[in-house]
Amino acid sequence: MEQSWKKAKAVFAAALGPPLVWLVVFFVAPMAIVWAYSFGHNVGLTEISFTGTIANYARALEPLYLKIFVKSAWVAALTTALCLVIGFPVALAITFASQKAKTWLLLLVMLPFWTNLLIRTYALIAVLRTEGYVNQTFEWFWNLGAKVAPLGAYQPLELLHNNFAVILGLVYVHLPFMVLPLYSALDRLDKSLLEASLDLGAGHLRTLFRIVVPLALPGIASGVLITFIPALGAYLTPDLLGGPDSQMIANVIERQFKRANDWPFGAALSFLLMYLTFIAIAVQALLSKGRKKEGVG
Amino acid sequence: MTKRAPPGPLEYLRRWPIRLWLLAVGVFLYAPLIALMAFSFNDSRRNIVWKGFTLKYYEKAFNNDGLIEAFANSLTIAAVSTLLSVVLGAMVALALWRFRFSGKTVVDGALALPIVVPEICMGVGMLVFFAKVLPWPQGLVWPLNLGAIIIAHVTFSFPFVAVVVRARMASFNRELEEAARDLGAGEFRTIRDVILPHMTPSLVAGALLAFTLSLDDFVITFFTAGPDTVTFPVKVYSMVRFSVTPEVNAASTILIVLTVILTAVALKLQGDPAATAGAHGGDKA
Numbered sequence: 001m002e003q004s005w006k007k008a009k010a011v012f013a014a015a016l017g018p019p020l021v022w023l024v025v026f027f028v029a030p031m032a033i034v035w036a037y038s039f040g041h042n043v044g045l046t047e048i049s050f051t052g053t054i055a056n057y058a059r060a061l062e063p064l065y066l067k068i069f070v071k072s073a074w075v076a077a078l079t080t081a082l083c084l085v086i087g088f089p090v091a092l093a094i095t096f097a098s099q100k101a102k103t104w105l106l107l108l109v110m111l112p113f114w115t116n117l118l119i120r121t122y123a124l125i126a127v128l129r130t131e132g133y134v135n136q137t138f139e140w141f142w143n144l145g146a147k148v149a150p151l152g153a154y155q156p157l158e159l160l161h162n163n164f165a166v167i168l169g170l171v172y173v174h175l176p177f178m179v180l181p182l183y184s185a186l187d188r189l190d191k192s193l194l195e196a197s198l199d200l201g202a203g204h205l206r207t208l209f210r211i212v213v214p215l216a217l218p219g220i221a222s223g224v225l226i227t228f229i230p231a232l233g234a235y236l237t238p239d240l241l242g243g244p245d246s247q248m249i250a251n252v253i254e255r256q257f258k259r260a261n262d263w264p265f266g267a268a269l270s271f272l273l274m275y276l277t278f279i280a281i282a283v284q285a286l287l288s289k290g291r292k293k294e295g296v297g
Numbered sequence: 298m299t300k301r302a303p304p305g306p307l308e309y310l311r312r313w314p315i316r317l318w319l320l321a322v323g324v325f326l327y328a329p330l331i332a333l334m335a336f337s338f339n340d341s342r343r344n345i346v347w348k349g350f351t352l353k354y355y356e357k358a359f360n361n362d363g364l365i366e367a368f369a370n371s372l373t374i375a376a377v378s379t380l381l382s383v384v385l386g387a388m389v390a391l392a393l394w395r396f397r398f399s400g401k402t403v404v405d406g407a408l409a410l411p412i413v414v415p416e417i418c419m420g421v422g423m424l425v426f427f428a429k430v431l432p433w434p435q436g437l438v439w440p441l442n443l444g445a446i447i448i449a450h451v452t453f454s455f456p457f458v459a460v461v462v463r464a465r466m467a468s469f470n471r472e473l474e475e476a477a478r479d480l481g482a483g484e485f486r487t488i489r490d491v492i493l494p495h496m497t498p499s500l501v502a503g504a505l506l507a508f509t510l511s512l513d514d515f516v517i518t519f520f521t522a523g524p525d526t527v528t529f530p531v532k533v534y535s536m537v538r539f540s541v542t543p544e545v546n547a548a549s550t551i552l553i554v555l556t557v558i559l560t561a562v563a564l565k566l567q568g569d570p571a572a573t574a575g576a577h578g579g580d581k582a
Contacts, residue, residue, distance in 0.1 A: 014388075018385060024406065026451075030458070034425055096309045114548075116549075123329035123332065124329050253417050277415055
């Protein structure tokens with residue numbers, strides 16, 4: 001039983017006080033200031049006056065920026081879908097592996113996850129760029145073929161600085177985010193249900209879609225959420241791997257703060273991104289709540 | 298070799314389509330990193346075709362003062378912010394585990410915010426905060442000049458530590474605490490001799506998490522760092538923007554090796570990753 005805080009006020013204050021003060025001063029206060037800025041406008045170079053205007057939000061919803069929001073959501077959704085499709089068989093294989101293989105496979109999934117994001121992005125640049133490993137390999141084969149048939153000079157594929165590279169990069173970075181929650185959900189499944197389904201004559205695919213997926217749905221939902229949120233707010237991947245037309249919302253926000261120096265507008269964009277994130281979380285929470293009710297009834 | 302039985306119905310790992318899939322995913326995840334590490338030893342500036350083994354890019358990286366300074370900054374920030382995060386995270390976890398108070402859900406929710414808020418938004422918040430409210434004095438002696446970044450890192454790390462510690466405390470038997478009290482232990486002693494020992498594995502796990510998060514962070518640091526407080530990711534970012542050079546490969550390889558060592562230590566300390574990977578993955582033997 002939890003203790004009432006009144007029974008040990010000193011301990012309560014000593015334990016909760018410092019973290020709470022830290023959180024309020026260094027997190028809540030900064031976010032509140034950004035929120036206030038989003039209702040202000042620039043006066044001169046560094047002065048911002050709080051006028052309570054919603055002009056920044058109105059501007060954020062103009063077609064130019066709305067398009068970037070929609071695009072970011074699409075890119076994040078596509079990334080999440082790809083991660084799910086790629087990650088599900090991996091999670092399934094890990095779940096039913098022997099204990100020893102399980103340990104190693106999980107380690108293999110987690111290791112890139114622990115590796116620095118910038119290094120992973122840099123590694124992808126080296127693979128994809130015009131003189132990158134992919135183009136090198138293709139050129140080698142091309143030249144091999146050119147000895148037999150006249151193919152002309154090799155035209156390198158433009159793999160970097162486009163939307164393809166951004167999606168590939170986001171999938172590369174976020175795959176472990178999907179596999180780990182999926183594994184954690186699949187691992188808790190009652191395996192006898194699967195065996196029963198197989199015994200009763202259902203094939204593997206049918207068992208997968210009729211038994212495994214419905215039972216693992218909460219885990220799938222949390223994997224989707226955990227992948228979608230960071231992908232939606234991704235900054236580094238579109239910045240380094242994307243081209244001029246692959247800007248995502250985080251890149252626009254960065255530009256407002258670091259180059260365009262329009263803090264109120266950047267603040268409004270940040271809060272819109274934050275609201276989108278909260279909506280995604282709320283939808284997931286509602287869905288899982290609805291499922292629980294169904295399960296009871 | 299003995300002849301192996303055909304795969305059982307649920308032994309997906311022994312079926313070839315799944316094996317092929319795993320292999321493809323493995324290549325996808327590892328080939329870029331392995332290529333990056335391999336080419337850090339390549340004796341060619343253009344970094345494409347294998348020309349022979351060399352360590353000269355490591356030498357160059359070690360003689361690159363900017364890079365070394367950034368590396369030292371990153372490690373210092375990670376160490377200090379980990380220490381603070383573990384203390385703050387453990388405190389808030391203890392308070393939330395032990396006490397009942399009005400507004401607990403609010404504290405709970407506020408604590409989750411730094412975890413779910415997009416990095417860019419938090420980075421923006423830090424930029425504004427350190428520009429307008431608490432301008433961090435310029436030109437302080439090292440490592441005090443890193444203060445702003447350390448504060449930012451603690452802010453996003455300690456809620457993660459709190460989550461890990463709370464998960465661990467959920468398995469603590471409250472009667473042990475009561476027994477300690479009955480036997481005459483005071484508050485401090487109960488915490489030190491009864492609660493802390495139970496908490497320790499989660500403190501280690503939380504510390505490793507905080508350390509990696511700090512070492513890994515680019516976006517929030519990018520918004521907090523000044524020109525004289527460059528961290529390793531920020532430095533690599535500015536190098537990568539210009540070109541792909543073997544020097545960056547060498548520096549990255551060192552960090553990857555460091556990460557592998559840290560992960561190995563973490564696993565040694567925590568035991569089986571199969572038991573600790575998922576938040577609830579630990580309920581089997």
